[in-house]
Amino acid sequence: MAAIADGTDAVAEAGGVSEYGSDADVSREPAGQPVMDLLRFAAVGSVDDGKSTLIGRLLHDTKQLFDDQIEAVELASRGRGIDGMDLSFVTDGLRAEREQGITIDVAYRYAATPARKFVIADCPGHVQYTRNMATGASTADLALVVVDAPKGLREQTRRHVCIAALLGVRHLIVAANKMDQIDWDQSAYDRVVSEMAHLSERLGVVSCTVIPVSALHGDNVADRTDAAPWYDGPTILEALEQAPVGEWAGVQGTHQGSGARLPVQWVLRQPGGGRTYAGMINGGPLRAGDEVVVLPSGQRSRVTAVETLDGPLREAAVGLSVSVQLADDVDVSRGDLLAAAGDLPDLVTQLVATVCWFDGKPLIAGAQYRIKHTTRVTPARIVSVDARLDVNRLELLPADSLEENDIGTVTISVATPLATDPYHRNRITGSFVLIDPNTNGTVAAGMVGLPDLTPLDEDPASLDDHA
Amino acid sequence: MTTTLDPPTATTVESRSRIAARPTVDHLDLLEAHAIFIMREVAAECERPVLLFSGGKDSAVLLRVAEKAFRPGRLPFPVMHVDTGHNFPEVIDFRDRRVAELGERLLIASVQESIDTGRVADPGHGGMRNRLQTTALLDAITAHGFDACIGGARRDEDKARAKERVLSFRDAFGQWDPKRQRPELWQLYSGQVRPGEHLRAFPLSDWTELDIWQYIEREAIELPSIYYAHRRSVIERDGMLLAESAWVAPRPGETAYEETVRFRTVGDATCTGAVRSEATTVERIIHEVAISRVSERGATRADDRFSETSMEDRKREGYF
Numbered sequence: 192m193a194a195i196a197d198g199t200d201a202v203a204e205a206g207g208v209s210e211y212g213s214d215a216d217v218s219r220e221p222a223g224q225p226v227m228d229l230l231r232f233a234a235v236g237s238v239d240d241g242k243s244t245l246i247g248r249l250l251h252d253t254k255q256l257f258d259d260q261i262e263a264v265e266l267a268s269r270g271r272g273i274d275g276m277d278l279s280f281v282t283d284g285l286r287a288e289r290e291q292g293i294t295i296d297v298a299y300r301y302a303a304t305p306a307r308k309f310v311i312a313d314c315p316g317h318v319q320y321t322r323n324m325a326t327g328a329s330t331a332d333l334a335l336v337v338v339d340a341p342k343g344l345r346e347q348t349r350r351h352v353c354i355a356a357l358l359g360v361r362h363l364i365v366a367a368n369k370m371d372q373i374d375w376d377q378s379a380y381d382r383v384v385s386e387m388a389h390l391s392e393r394l395g396v397v398s399c400t401v402i403p404v405s406a407l408h409g410d411n412v413a414d415r416t417d418a419a420p421w422y423d424g425p426t427i428l429e430a431l432e433q434a435p436v437g438e439w440a441g442v443q444g445t446h447q448g449s450g451a452r453l454p455v456q457w458v459l460r461q462p463g464g465g466r467t468y469a470g471m472i473n474g475g476p477l478r479a480g481d482e483v484v485v486l487p488s489g490q491r492s493r494v495t496a497v498e499t500l501d502g503p504l505r506e507a508a509v510g511l512s513v514s515v516q517l518a519d520d521v522d523v524s525r526g527d528l529l530a531a532a533g534d535l536p537d538l539v540t541q542l543v544a545t546v547c548w549f550d551g552k553p554l555i556a557g558a559q560y561r562i563k564h565t566t567r568v569t570p571a572r573i574v575s576v577d578a579r580l581d582v583n584r585l586e587l588l589p590a591d592s593l594e595e596n597d598i599g600t601v602t603i604s605v606a607t608p609l610a611t612d613p614y615h616r617n618r619i620t621g622s623f624v625l626i627d628p629n630t631n632g633t634v635a636a637g638m639v640g641l642p643d644l645t646p647l648d649e650d651p652a653s654l655d656d657h658a
Numbered sequence: 659m660t661t662t663l664d665p666p667t668a669t670t671v672e673s674r675s676r677i678a679a680r681p682t683v684d685h686l687d688l689l690e691a692h693a694i695f696i697m698r699e700v701a702a703e704c705e706r707p708v709l710l711f712s713g714g715k716d717s718a719v720l721l722r723v724a725e726k727a728f729r730p731g732r733l734p735f736p737v738m739h740v741d742t743g744h745n746f747p748e749v750i751d752f753r754d755r756r757v758a759e760l761g762e763r764l765l766i767a768s769v770q771e772s773i774d775t776g777r778v779a780d781p782g783h784g785g786m787r788n789r790l791q792t793t794a795l796l797d798a799i800t801a802h803g804f805d806a807c808i809g810g811a812r813r814d815e816d817k818a819r820a821k822e823r824v825l826s827f828r829d830a831f832g833q834w835d836p837k838r839q840r841p842e843l844w845q846l847y848s849g850q851v852r853p854g855e856h857l858r859a860f861p862l863s864d865w866t867e868l869d870i871w872q873y874i875e876r877e878a879i880e881l882p883s884i885y886y887a888h889r890r891s892v893i894e895r896d897g898m899l900l901a902e903s904a905w906v907a908p909r910p911g912e913t914a915y916e917e918t919v920r921f922r923t924v925g926d927a928t929c930t931g932a933v934r935s936e937a938t939t940v941e942r943i944i945h946e947v948a949i950s951r952v953s954e955r956g957a958t959r960a961d962d963r964f965s966e967t968s969m970e971d972r973k974r975e976g977y978f
Contacts, residue, residue, distance in 0.1 A: 229685050229688075257950070257951055257952050257953040257956060258951045258952055258956075259952050259953055259956030260953055260956070263956075263966070266966070267966050270966070282817070282820070284816075284817025284818055284820060284821060284967075284970070285817075285818065285821060285836050285837075285967070285970060286966075286967045286970060286971075287836070287837060289966075295836065295837055296821045296836060296837075296839055297821065298817070298820045298821050299813045299820050299821075299863070299864065300813075300814075300820065301813075301814050301864070301866045308685065310864060322841040323839070323841065325841060325843060326823075326841050326842050326843055329843040329844045330844065330845075456695070456698040456699060456702060457698045457701065457702055457727075457728075459728070459729075459730065459731055460730075460731060461730060462730055469698060469727070470695075470698075471691060471692075471694075471695045471845075499726065500725060500726045500729050501726075508682075508683045510683060510687075510688050510691055510692075511683065511687065511688075511691045512690070512691040512692075512694035512695050512698075512726075512727070525702055549841055563846050563848055564846075566699070566702070568703075568850075618844065619844070619845070622843070622844050622846065623846065624841070624843055624846045624848065626848055626850070631848065631850040631851060631852065632840055633840050633841045633842070633843070633848055636841065636843045
């Protein structure tokens with residue numbers, strides 16, 4: 192492996208407390224060289240289908256685990272009467288998770304192969320913790336969907352795929368897991384392929400690669416198995432290394448996004464009396480000279496400089512935190528949005544949105560919350576609950592309330608006009624959360640617009656739940 | 659580069675040209691931008707934030723990010739050190755010098771004071787004080803009315819930290835409840851708490867140890883000299899190399915000896931181990947980190963060795 196360019200550094204020889212190996216094969220990423228190629232993915236799927244075991248297996252077999260971490264997992268496994276290693280303990284690090292053998296909240300892990308860097312969100316599968324799954328999936332480029340192949344897709348698998356797709360995940364890698372339990376029976380794999388194809392088509396998923404695996408034994412995870420000669424596609428690792436990156440941030444994305452937007456976070460006073468407006472760029476790059484409109488006020492101005500502490504930038508790329516100087520002395524404060532004059536967002540006091548509801552108390556018309564949209568927090572009222580998504584039939588059904596973990600559509604009115612884009616055009620200006628004003632808890636994740644469900648000829652056979 | 663023990667700390671001509679000449683965005687740029695974003699959100703949404711600065715490498719990076727977020731203005735929060743009293747003198751020197759250079763206000767929450775006032779039991783001479791920092795920290799939060807503590811913790815440090823939100827809620831008793839964390843979607847960080855409650859904010863959540871060192875190299879961030887290889891008198895104990903000091907002396911059967919070491923983390927001197935290393939430059943440290951087979955805390959922190967869930971247990975009580 193060529194990851195370490197300079198292997199000549201003096202490194203302590205193995206001794207009682209030496210911690211270094213000389214073997215470059217254990218390197219986690221190329222030393223000293225920032226890597227552009229970064230994939231953020233979320234492991235999703237139903238409880239007990241093997242997400243954490245798969246992530247543990249992947250990290251173990253690609254040598255991402257430190258020796259002391261492996262020892263700790265072995266020790267914890269032994270303490271619970273498990274022979275060898277329970278690889279789910281790699282990410283299930285909480286006391287309660289290990290007691291119950293489930294994942295309660297997202298674990299973030301960081302890994303790198305010679306091909307690319309990964310940020311992994313290992314999400315909980317239990318329906319009770321759907322809010323945590325949504326947290327993990329909300330920043331993912333790709334979802335790794337884990338399915339218990341002998342049992343097929345469950346309602347919770349469908350819910351997760353729906354949420355991931357609504358959150359904008361367009362690429363799926365599906366691990367048809369536990370193939371060892373059914374002697375690598377191809378028909379079980381084929382059934383997962385057909386069910387996932389149906390879901391993917393309906394939800395607008397662009398790519399869906401189904402891979403027969405055994406997370407427990409490591410077949411087709413990092414290493415190819417010879418147990419399934421009928422399968423000639425990629426392993427999980429190969430699929431992860433080949434998947435498109437930058438989908439989330441749109442840094443390298445190919446989808447049609449909005450024009451440049453800068454939600455103002457903070458006003459910086461410059462020596463000499465001027466001001467610059469600080470925030471993170473989204474939608475598209477912003478350059479000195481660009482015409483912008485301040486929303487909601489509607490004042491027009493021109494960017495005269497894009498500043499950072501390291502000096503001015505000719506162009507501020509999407510995802511960078513900068514501050515912007517304007518040509519005119521306009522009134523701009525936190526919560527306002529600077530938008531490219533040629534491509535303005537919608538300025539709304541009422542919006543139709545798709546929401547995932549997280550609170551134990553149902554969502555009903557008339558309820559009051561605070562909405563956080565970009566850097567603006569303002570009171571919001573639910574005008575109406577319009578529909579609930581049936582995650583099995585993938586249909587919007589009329590509804591007047593949403594229960595915990597339901598996905599649905601609502602109409603919301605807000606106290607201060609918000610500058611929004613449809614979620615599919617811009618994930619920053621198209622997203623919001625609802626906050627309970629009494630507890631300050633986040634009770635809903637919202638996306639501007641209706642879910643994009645492709646009409647489909649129903650095939651009732653494919654809708655059976657095999658759980 | 660040769661050595662960064664005494665690097666330029668201000669914005670330099672080189673760093674300006676570096677940005678201008680590099681239109682593309684790399685992963686350090688994105689990590690930095692995200693950290694700046696989080697800091698500005700916390701400063702804007704919370705009434706009385708504070709930035710925790712130990713003089714360690716992560717908090718040195720945190721301070722640089724704070725400068726990038728708020729200069730040319732002053733930082734919109736004070737800087738606070740939770741001081742165990744078991745310090746490496748190089749770290750305290752660095753802490754004071756760095757805060758003075760920045761022209762910011764340094765608060766000290768003292769574990770010694772907690773002991774002297776009977777808030778916590780004295781663990782005795784040379785006893786480990788890491789866990790006692792919780793009381794000093796929570797007392798300072800109450801005394802100053804802080805509603806957010808910005809810290810340099812990273813998710814790659816520990817399996818409990820791996821589970822924690824960027825903005826992590828603490829109840830009126832300072833407790834973290836890992837089963838009831840607030841959902842945290844996209845980059846919509848919600849900073850509101852009720853009186854008595856507070857948040858811990860972790861702008862470096864997604865950074866790895868290697869990212870920290872690469873950023874230190876890129877930004878030429880000064881660190882306490884003990885992060886670089888040096889000769890030091892050490893004592894081998896429980897598989898760790900402890901620095902001989904006013905609090906750590908050889909026990910029967912142990913001998914102190916000279917060794918070339920560096921510190922991978924900096925904490926209470928009684929439980930922070932050194933590692934054997936010849937790495938005198940950032941570049942060499944980056945190489946060592948890239949091929950290390952032992953995690954940062956596994957190599958250097960005795961306080962994580964008590965039980966399977968040491969960090970989670972401490973965090974539940976209100977630890978960093």
